Amino acid sequence: MTHELSKTPEAEQDRDNPTRHAHRLRLRLNKVPEVTVYFWIIKVLCTTVGETAADLLDEKAGLGLTGVSVLMSALLAVALVVQFRTAAYRAGVYWLAVALISVVGTLISDNLTDNMGVPLETTTTVFGIVLAVVFVVWYRRERTLSIHSIDTTSREAYYWLAVLFTFALGTAAGDLVSERMDLGYWLSALLFALAIAAVGIAHFTLGLDAVWSFWIAYILTRPLGASIGDYLSQPTADGGLGFGTVITSGLFLTVILGLVVYLTVTRKDVAEGGSGVGEEG
Numbered sequence: 001m002t003h004e005l006s007k008t009p010e011a012e013q014d015r016d017n018p019t020r021h022a023h024r025l026r027l028r029l030n031k032v033p034e035v036t037v038y039f040w041i042i043k044v045l046c047t048t049v050g051e052t053a054a055d056l057l058d059e060k061a062g063l064g065l066t067g068v069s070v071l072m073s074a075l076l077a078v079a080l081v082v083q084f085r086t087a088a089y090r091a092g093v094y095w096l097a098v099a100l101i102s103v104v105g106t107l108i109s110d111n112l113t114d115n116m117g118v119p120l121e122t123t124t125t126v127f128g129i130v131l132a133v134v135f136v137v138w139y140r141r142e143r144t145l146s147i148h149s150i151d152t153t154s155r156e157a158y159y160w161l162a163v164l165f166t167f168a169l170g171t172a173a174g175d176l177v178s179e180r181m182d183l184g185y186w187l188s189a190l191l192f193a194l195a196i197a198a199v200g201i202a203h204f205t206l207g208l209d210a211v212w213s214f215w216i217a218y219i220l221t222r223p224l225g226a227s228i229g230d231y232l233s234q235p236t237a238d239g240g241l242g243f244g245t246v247i248t249s250g251l252f253l254t255v256i257l258g259l260v261v262y263l264t265v266t267r268k269d270v271a272e273g274g275s276g277v278g279e280e281g
Helices: 009-012 018-027 037-060 065-084 090-113 120-142 151-179 183-206 210-233 244-266
Strands: none
Touching: 009 065, 037 065, 037 090, 037 120, 037 151, 037 210, 065 090, 065 151, 065 183, 065 210, 090 120, 090 210, 090 244, 120 151, 183 210, 210 244
């Protein structure tokens, strides 16, 4: 993923005032992690938890899909307030928000399909259109979709809105593929893993744009993680391994916590210098 230079009116003023520019750099640190192997591992794990935790809460909490959705949306709102108030990327805060938004994105799709009877074809199309609109507005306003420049409040707002709809779209599209093709959980996971690999090959060998490669892969990790979660948690009679949602959710949350603690200590996912303002590319 390449860096993109933040081009704002303030940047023009900073050229004439180096002290002001240095001060702004300290204030405008990138709010998201570097894209490393740790990023993708935790992203898939969070996606898996989003699927299994949503099922677990729906089954055990006794609140129904609507009640669980309200509860998790409230928790997500609190997490995002904390995330927006941080001055720079903090692994614990960031990944808590991702884990919660994965659950909420799943619940949005499930509510529309299960409670309101909206066909998966419709939800997939609508979420795809909404996500495209978010990207268009984001780019028209900021002139970049790069996650290396999430260094203003507006860019961060667009980023999290896009993340929410990638989870909702991934849920709907994944369910659509699984139900229409009737592949089973592990074959579905293999299909989405191959699709992500194809995106990687297109980027590294065919020159597919880095920003779009990232976002396409980001969307595809949602149904990949969901398929893995369902394969582990669902009963053997339904094609799963029968671990259940409690064990599966607990296992993946433990791994996520361990990785986040490791990254918090080592800072291996923090860009050198910590700033989202870099060279253009």
